[in-house]
Amino acid sequence: MILVFCELKDGKIRKASLEALSEARRLSGDAPVAALFVGTSCVGSNDAATFGADAIINVEGPALGAYSSDLFAAVIADAVKAKGATALLGAATPLGKDVLPRVAAKLDAGYAAEVTSLALVGSKLQAIRPVYAGKAFATVDFSSSIQVASTRPNVFSATECPKAGAVETLPVPAVDFKAIVKEILAKGGGKQDLTEADVIVAGGRGLKEGANFKLLEDLADAIGGVVGASRAAVDAGWGIPHSMQVGQTGKVVSPTLYIACGISGAIQHVAGMSGSKVIVAINKDPEAPIFKLANYGIVGDLFEVLPELTKAAKALSLAK
Amino acid sequence: MKILVALKQVPDTETKIKVAAGGTSLDPADVKWITSPYDEYALEEGLRLKEAKAAEVTTVSVGEEKAKDVLRNSLALGADNAVLLKSTETGDPLAVAKILAAYAEGKGFDLVLFGNKGFGSDNGAVGAMVAELLGLSQANLVTKLEVGEGTFRAEREGDGGTEVVEGSLPAVITAQRGLNEPRYASLKGIMAAKKKTIEEVDGATVSAAMIVSALTLPPARPEGRKLDGDAATQAQTLLGLLRDEAKVL
Numbered sequence: 001m002i003l004v005f006c007e008l009k010d011g012k013i014r015k016a017s018l019e020a021l022s023e024a025r026r027l028s029g030d031a032p033v034a035a036l037f038v039g040t041s042c043v044g045s046n047d048a049a050t051f052g053a054d055a056i057i058n059v060e061g062p063a064l065g066a067y068s069s070d071l072f073a074a075v076i077a078d079a080v081k082a083k084g085a086t087a088l089l090g091a092a093t094p095l096g097k098d099v100l101p102r103v104a105a106k107l108d109a110g111y112a113a114e115v116t117s118l119a120l121v122g123s124k125l126q127a128i129r130p131v132y133a134g135k136a137f138a139t140v141d142f143s144s145s146i147q148v149a150s151t152r153p154n155v156f157s158a159t160e161c162p163k164a165g166a167v168e169t170l171p172v173p174a175v176d177f178k179a180i181v182k183e184i185l186a187k188g189g190g191k192q193d194l195t196e197a198d199v200i201v202a203g204g205r206g207l208k209e210g211a212n213f214k215l216l217e218d219l220a221d222a223i224g225g226v227v228g229a230s231r232a233a234v235d236a237g238w239g240i241p242h243s244m245q246v247g248q249t250g251k252v253v254s255p256t257l258y259i260a261c262g263i264s265g266a267i268q269h270v271a272g273m274s275g276s277k278v279i280v281a282i283n284k285d286p287e288a289p290i291f292k293l294a295n296y297g298i299v300g301d302l303f304e305v306l307p308e309l310t311k312a313a314k315a316l317s318l319a320k
Numbered sequence: 321m322k323i324l325v326a327l328k329q330v331p332d333t334e335t336k337i338k339v340a341a342g343g344t345s346l347d348p349a350d351v352k353w354i355t356s357p358y359d360e361y362a363l364e365e366g367l368r369l370k371e372a373k374a375a376e377v378t379t380v381s382v383g384e385e386k387a388k389d390v391l392r393n394s395l396a397l398g399a400d401n402a403v404l405l406k407s408t409e410t411g412d413p414l415a416v417a418k419i420l421a422a423y424a425e426g427k428g429f430d431l432v433l434f435g436n437k438g439f440g441s442d443n444g445a446v447g448a449m450v451a452e453l454l455g456l457s458q459a460n461l462v463t464k465l466e467v468g469e470g471t472f473r474a475e476r477e478g479d480g481g482t483e484v485v486e487g488s489l490p491a492v493i494t495a496q497r498g499l500n501e502p503r504y505a506s507l508k509g510i511m512a513a514k515k516k517t518i519e520e521v522d523g524a525t526v527s528a529a530m531i532v533s534a535l536t537l538p539p540a541r542p543e544g545r546k547l548d549g550d551a552a553t554q555a556q557t558l559l560g561l562l563r564d565e566a567k568v569l
Contacts, residue, residue, distance in 0.1 A: 067483075069448065069458050094479040098460050101413065101445035105452035110414055110529030113443040126533075132440055135337040136346075137536050138411065144529035178457035179487025184478065193479065199568075223569060242498050243477055248333050248439070249357060249497060257568040267334060274538065278566045280558065286546075296561055297546040298554045308555035313569075316559060 001032045003083055004053075005076055005090035005100070008037060011044040016091035016196050018051050018158035020151045024089050025052030025161050027120050033163070036079050038072060040065040049165020051158060056165050057083070061172040067095065071177040073102040078173050080107060080146065087125050089118075092150035094193065100150050109146035114252070116155045116275070125149060133248040133271035153196040154254045155275075192226050194246065199225030199257045202246055202273070203233055206262015206283060206302055210238030215306040216261060222313035228253065230263045247272035261302045265290030282306070321375040321467075324429040325366045326420055326446070327394060328356040328438040329387040339535050345409075346440075346535065355390040358435025361495035364502040365465060366433050367398045373467070376400050378429075382407050382419050388518050395513035396505035402516070407523035411441060411532035417449030422524035424454060429490055431472075436461045436494040447494040457487035463498040 002024040006017035013021075024033045034055040035048035042058035049056065059075050076099065080088050088103065090096040092114045104111035116137070117128035125147040131138045194200060201220040203213055216227045228246040246253055248271040258276035263269060265281070265288055273279070274293060281294035282302050291297045298305055331337075331351045338347040355363075366377045378401040379394040381387045391402035405419050424432060432454075437444035444460075451458035459465075459474035463482070466473045467489070474485045477496055505513075547554045547561075562569045 067478075069451075069460075073452065094461075094477070097444055098448065101443070101448040102452045102458070104445070105414060105417060105449035108414075108529070110412060111443065111445050111449075112530065113445060130538075131442055131535070132331070132335075132337045132346075133333075133442060134538065136339070137538060138441075138532045139534035139536075140411065140530050141533045142530045143527075144414075147530075179459060179485055179491065181478070182473075182484045182486045185475065185482040185484060242496075252442075257562065257566075274541070278562070278568050279541075279544075280562070281544075291544065291546070293541050294544040295542070295566065296558055297544055298558065299546060300551055300554060304551035305554060308551045309558065312552075312555045312559050316563070 001034060001083055001085045002028050002087045002089060003034050003036055003080055003085035005088065005096065006035045006037055006045070006048060007091065007093060007095060008039060008042065008044050013044060013047050014091065014093065015158060016093055016151070016153035019153065019156040020089045020091045021048060021051045021053060022159045022161070023118055023151060023156040027118055034083055034085065036076065038064055038075050046165060046167065050160050050162050052161040052163050053165050054163045056167045057170055058167065059170045059172060063172050066181045068177040068180040069099055069102055070179065071175050072099045073106055074173050074175045076103045077106040079170055082170060086123065086146055088146065088148045090150050092152050093196065096150050100148055104148040107146045107148070108144060109148045110142045110144040111148045112140050113150050114152040115149045116152050118149065130252070130275065134252060134274055135271055152254055154198065154256065194226055194228050194244070194251045194253050197226040197253070197255050199223055200228045200246070200253060200255045201225045201259045201261065202228035202230065202263060203261045204230035204263030205232040205236065207233060210240055213240065215303070219259070219306055219310045219313065222310045225257070230266070230269045260290050260294070261306060263290055264288045265293065321369065321373050322427070322429045323366045323369060323375050323377045323431045323433060324424055325363045325377060325379045325394070325399070325433045327359045327363065327379050327381045327390045328435070329353050329381060329383055329390045330356045330439040333357065333439055337537065339537065344532055344535055353386060353389060355393060356435050356438045358437060358495055358497070360435070360502040361497065361499045362433035362435050363394055363397060363399070364500045365493070365495060366431070367503070368500060369431070369467060370398065378403060380405060380420065380423060382416050382523055384408065391518050392513055393505065395516045396509040397503060398509065401519065403519045403521060405521055405523035410528045412528040412530050413441065413443045413445040414449055414529045415526045417446045417453055418526040419523040420446065421450050421453035423521065424450070431467065431490065432456070432492045434492065434494045436496050447492050451492035457491040459485040459487065459491065460494040461496040462493050463496050465493060465499065
C-alpha cells in the first residue's frame with residue numbers, strides 16, 4: 001500500500017498534495033492507497049476520495065495545532081506502520097520537505113526529494129529527480145523495504161479517480177516533542193509559495209529599481225500569477241526578499257508558465273526555472289541567453305511591454 | 321559548548337555538468353570543487369558562536385581524500401578540529417546521515433549545523449535525518465539563530481512566512497542564506513591551518529537504502545520564436561499564443 005501525506009490549507013486539500021495522491025493512485029493500479037491528514041482539524045480531507053484514496057486517515061488533536069517536526073514525524077511514521085504501507089509519498093512543500101526526511105530516518109527508509117517521475121519496479125519505487133539544481137536528472141532505485149519520496153509541485157497531474165475513501169482515525173502519539181513553531185512573524189500575504197505557483201512573473205536587473213516590481217505584480221494579478229526575482233534583483237538592495245529568489249541559490253520552480261522580465265539568463269538562474277513548461281522572455285538585449293530557453297521571446301523595453309500585457313490580459317480577464 | 325559543523329564538498333555551482341562513462345555519475349574532469357554554499361553559512365554561524373560563547377567548533381565531512389580541502393579551509397577560517405569520515409559517495413542521504421550520526425553519537429555536541437541542502441544531490445535531507453537518528457530537535461532553513469541555556473530560538477523560512485521555532489538543545493540547525501555573511505580566510509589563518517592535522521576516521525559501514533542507477537542531462541528546449549511589432553502588438557500576440565497555442569492561460 002502507498003500512503004500519501006496530504007496537507008490541508010483553509011479546509012481544502014493543497015493542489016500539490018492532490019498531485020501526490022493522484023500519482024500514488026496511478027502507481028498502485030488496483031492496490032490500495034491511503035491519504036493521511038494531520039492537524040487540529042481534518043475537515044476537508046473527505047475530498048481525497050475523489051482523487052483516488054481508498055482510505056482516509058485523520059489524525060486530529062489540539063496538540064497538532066502548531067508544527068513540531070519531531071511530533072509530526074512520529075505521527076506519520078506511526079501511520080505508515082499501522083497501515084503496513086511500503087511507500088510514503090508527500091508533496092515537496094515547505095512542510096513536506098521538513099518532515100519527510102525525518103520520517104524516512106525513523107522508518108530506516110530511503111528518501112528521494114522533489115521527484116519528477118515515479119515508477120514501481122517489482123515492488124519498489126524508482127524515482128527520477130533533478131540534481132545539480134536541474135542541470136541533470138538522476139534515476140534512483142530504492143532497496144529499503146519502505147520507500148519515501150516527495151513529489152515536486154506542478155509536475156504530476158491531479159486527476160479525479162473516485163474511490164471509497166473510508167474514513168478512519170488514528171490517535172495522536174504521546175511524544176514529548178523537542179521543538180515547535182511558536183509564532184509566525186511575516187505572513188506571505190496569502191500569496192502562493194513560488195514552488196507551487198502555476199504562473200510566475202519574474203524580474204531581474206532590467207527592472208532597474210525595487211519600486212518597478214509593481215509592474216510585475218500588476219501583470220501577475222491580471223493573469224493569476226506570483227512574482228519572483230533573479231539573484232541580481234535580490235542582491236541589488238532593492239528590498240526584494242530572498243524568499244522571492246528563483247535559481248540555484250534560491251527556489252527551484254516548475255510552473256506551467258514562467259515570464260522572465262529583464263533577466264539575462266545566467267546559468268544560476270536558469271538552473272532554478274528551466275523545468276517550467278512554457279517560458280516567455282522579455283528583454284531589450286536580443287543576445288540575452290534567456291532567449292535560448294524561451295518558447296516565446298519579446299525583444300523590447302519591458303517598461304513598455306509589461307503595461308501593454310497587463311492591459312491586454314485584463315481585457316481578456318485571464319486571472320483564474 | 322561543543323558545535324559540530326557538517327561540510328560537503330561539491331562541484332562549483334557554475335560547473336557545466338557532464339555525465340561520466342557508465343552513465344551513473346558526474347564526470348569529475350575539469351570540475352572545481354568547493355564547500356557547498358549553504359554549508360558556509362553553517363560554518364560561519366558556528367564560528368560566531370565560538371567567538372560569542374567560547375564554543376569549540378569541530379568540522380566533519382563524509383567523503384574521500386579530496387574532501388580534506390574543505391576541512392583544511394574550515395581550519396583556516398577558525399574551526400578548532402576537522403575530521404574526515406572516509407567513505408565513498410553513494411547518493412543516499414540516509415547512508416550519509418548514519419555515518420555522521422555514528423560519529424557524533426556520545427560526543428556531547430550541543431549543536432550540529434548543516435547547510436539546508438548540499439548542492440548537487442539537492443535532497444535537503446541529511447540534517448533532519450541526523451536529528452532523527454540522534455533523537456534531537458531540528459530547525460531547517462534557518463535565517464536567524466539565538467542560543468540560550470539548553471534552548472534555542474530560530475527564525476526559519478516556513479510556509480509563506482517566517483516561522484519562529486523554539487526547542488531544546490542539543491539540536492540540529494540547517495542554515496539558509498541570510499543567516500549571516502560568511503568571512504574570508506586570512507593569510508594568517510591559511511598558514512596556521514597548514515600546520516594543523518585533519519583527523520581521518522573510517523566512516524561507519526552502512527548499507528545504502530538507494531542507489532543512483534542513471535544520470536542524464538535534461539532534453540534541450542525546442543527553438544523558440546521571437547514576436548514582432550510594437551509593444552502593444554507583441555503583447556496581444558503573446559497572450560494569443562499563450563492562450564491558443566501553448567494553452568497555459
